[in-house]
Amino acid sequence: MIKTYFRNLDSQKKIKPIRMKQENIRVRFAPSPTGPLHIGGVRTALYNYLFARKMGGKLILRIEDTDQNRFVPGAEQYILESLNWCGILFDEDVVQGGPYAPYRQSERSEIYKEYIRILLEKGHAYYAFDTEAELELRREKAKAEGRGAFQYDFRSRVLMQNALTLSEAEVASRIKSGHPYVIRIKIPENETIHLRDMIRGEVRVHTANLDDKVLFKSDGLPTYHLANVVDDYLMKITHVIRGEEWLPSAPLHVLLYRFFGWEGVMPQFAHLPLILKPDGNGKLSKRDGDRLGFPVFPIEWKDPKTKEIYAGFRETGYIPEAFINILVHLGWNPGTEQELFSMEELIAQFSLNRIGKSGSKFDPEKAKWFNHQYLSHKTDDVLLSLLAPQLEQHGVSASPEYMIKVIHLIKERVNLLPDLWNNSWFFFIPPKTYNEQVKSKIWRSTTAGLIAAFATEAENLSEFNHDTVHTLVENFTQKNQVKMGQLMNPLRLLIVGSNQGPGMMDIAGTLGKTEFLTRIRNGLSNLN
């Protein structure tokens, strides 16, 4: 079966359709351990995962830690734990290894040296000795003269300190004497690079707009561009699914594949739209979470330097299925009206050609709704296992049977995990305070007497459950010529402490006669 992924049909004549059922699909998620992964990163990992599973391929996790300056301790562990919580599993990674190990770029530095040598030999890369200060000066000057940004390219490289301007002997002696250098790619002067993106169609960039990017830094490690292309090649990656921020440098990567002679096995590119701030515009960032009151990270992150704590979806009370569902819809849709998916369903239905092109804003409200959907459809056993630790946390214990009873009464009211306790605590402990606002609204001069009379009658009930209390309430209100609300609302205030919770009969029946009457009597004396 052949399906085309391309959306720009005007250019389809030039583009060969891609076979969907391709053998040996291999994709990778390649984060940099420079801090916590935010939801954009998780979504990229998710799409890679879904695509790999859907196609019967493999998913690789590769740690791109070639920048020693930005390395953050704990970040790699955080990435592993986050993705694991989400249920995004890898076939090859830094922990379990794999046929193309190592999967940490810092452990592959010898490999990159080999490959940069090839580029040097072929004349596609060259040594450059310009210092940071010199380059900075150029940038400032260019800016001051209003020429736009300085670019190290075919126009300017002839003016710089590099192997193209210096004699061979000079270059050799500098290197020999330990003079710091970088290695830059030599971008062709006049050519249009065609890039086929599975989401965006054909993208063309003229090489005059590209600069001679550093491929190899003076610290002996490669930059992203080199390491990424070399590793994707060596690890036999077939599809590069990554964020849109990489689109501008994709032509550079195409050029690298060509220079290495790997054009025939170059992966397909799919550049994902960005996740934007919920308010205003711009890419979602670390600070937005605290500012807007929702997490932007999958799990809690403690900054090792500043000791600051950033909230995570997990700790806020989201369950992985919901979190995954929230993320998958930020840019992808199934084309049907189905909104709730299991991971299996997502795998079955996912396809890259249903990913949109425009950035999407994260909606915290809808996120809660998703969580509510999943939580309220959980089985009793699962909900029990979620509620039990919360009781323990509050120093309360109850039998599983009792907890299940409670769960039946509150499961529809839960958005986030902590709502389990927040909506049920009064089944386990009596209220310590009584909501003043509610009291002032419902409490009348006759109320206390009415409640006391009701309590006396309730005491005489031989069977105390939902139905008998219900009958009693009906008879009592009729006999005393009061409306339901006049009795029930104050009763609720005494039992629960406010105007919330499931039906009063249910609460009464669950609590039992003794506890029910105790709370009424204590409440009555506290309120008067």
Next chain:
RNA sequence: GGCCCGUUCGUCUAGUCGGUUAGGACGCCAGGUUUUCAUCCUGGAAAUCAGGGGUUCGAAUCCCCUACGGGCUACCA
């Protein structure tokens, strides 16, 4: 500044070969259910498809221009 990408209800989006009362979901509003608060049910408001030009009998859909938004422009990824 330059280069690249994008633009359908407030938000996520359907609309992939041009003809739809532009559909769904969240949120919002109203009504119903309920003794309360939620849930739930029903209904409603909400997009002149960024704007302007074309092409066409007919354009959200194809072409061009403009505007706006975003990304990139490091010896960071």
